[in-house]
Amino acid sequence: GTLLTITGQYLEPLFADTEDQCAADPSAQFAVRALIGGVPCRETRSVDASTVVCVTPEGVGMADVTVESTVYGTTRSGMLASSFQRFAVVYGGVSSGSTGGFLALGPSKDYPGSAVRPAASAATPAGFQNMADRGVRAAALFEQSLYMGGSFLRAGEVPVYHIAGFDGSRVQQLGTGVDGVVNTLSTFGASLIVGGGFSKAYQPLVESTDGSGQVGGVLESGGLAAWEAGRWALVGGEVLQGFVSCSFVAGGTLYIGGRFSAPSRENNLAFFDGQKWSSVCEDPTAGGKCGVAGGEVHALTAFGEDLYIGGSFTTAGSVPVQSLARWDGHHFYRMGTFDSEVLALALIHGQLVAGGGFSTVDAQ
DSSP: OOEEEEEOSOOOOOSOOSTTHHHHOTTOSEEEEEEETTEEOSEEEEEETTEEEEEOOSOOSEEEEEEEEEETTEEEEEEEEEEEEOOOEEEEEEOTTSSOEEEEEEOOSSSOOOSSSOOSSOBOOTTOTTOBSSOEEEEEEETTEEEEEESOSEETTEEOSSEEEEOSSSEEEOTTOBSSOEEEEEEETTEEEEEESOSEEEOOOEEOTTSSOEEOOEEEOBTEEEEETTEEEOGGGOOBOEEEEEEEEETTEEEEEEEEOBTTBOTTEEEEOSSOEEEOBOOGGGTOOBSEESSOEEEEEEETTEEEEEESOSEETTEEOBSEEEEOSSOEEEOOBBSSOEEEEEEETTEEEEEESOSOBTTO
8 A cells, every 4th residue: 555644624633543543442532543535545544633544455446535624522523535546447459540559557637446446448648659669568667667568669758679668758778679569568676577478678888898889788577577776687587588468566576487398397387486487287186297288378467375377378387378377386277268368467356357358268
């Protein structure tokens, strides 16, 4: 959540409150709690009679902010309508009627969206117009800048080669980019993880030691590389021979999917714990097979101990599936029958949402 500061009048000192403690502890003489979109903050603290801070609950879109103040069993409340933007969604793609790429940011005041229905349209912020000469496929926030990846070669007037940063006023080059399309970007610790259909990443140009001009190195990366401390590096010190379609970070672990296979990264699916790579495998008692077969991985998301995998595959471990599977750290599980590939996954309030080229699920 976000640490939110709310100011007003008659916000009495907080006796004790974390989420529903006000209701759970009627003996409290003074209590204040804040709600975002009707959902209590994960933690509320009163600073003084005019200031309350809270850790906001998860959500997307614009939300109402409500403060409830209870004094000796009497509760009064005040509400500011659509006053907090809980989450910003970055949209990227190809502009209609052209080959140029774009970035846009939502929700906006005109399209506020909600937790149930995120904004369907978004405003293009100043500086983002005509950002890329070809399509944008991925976006991520990293070190106070917005990064985008795709099939583009230029951002504005700057040659960038498939990946660029934008700090709100200028385009940032990442060395001289990579030699193929970028499909996915993720922030992992102090690194920006870049995956796609490239095989090389080009280091920043520096002055040669003999004074003959600028030179730059080439990192043989395969389809995965990390941008860290102003240079390209291998993730886990190993080259990934193959194509990375998606990445997801959860609980200090980086998951990747696509089309690749190597020791510790078998059959299109793998994870990196910050120290070493591992295949995504079922227990030996269940067959001991790793990754997916019969197709590629296009989408990943995780919730708790579960990893959700979407794509065009027909087997996960030793389990017959159709485009979607779940892995709980020990076993793979089938999740319905999709008549075509799953291209995107998201978890919203504990519910898994899938998008893709399918038209029926379980023949419905």
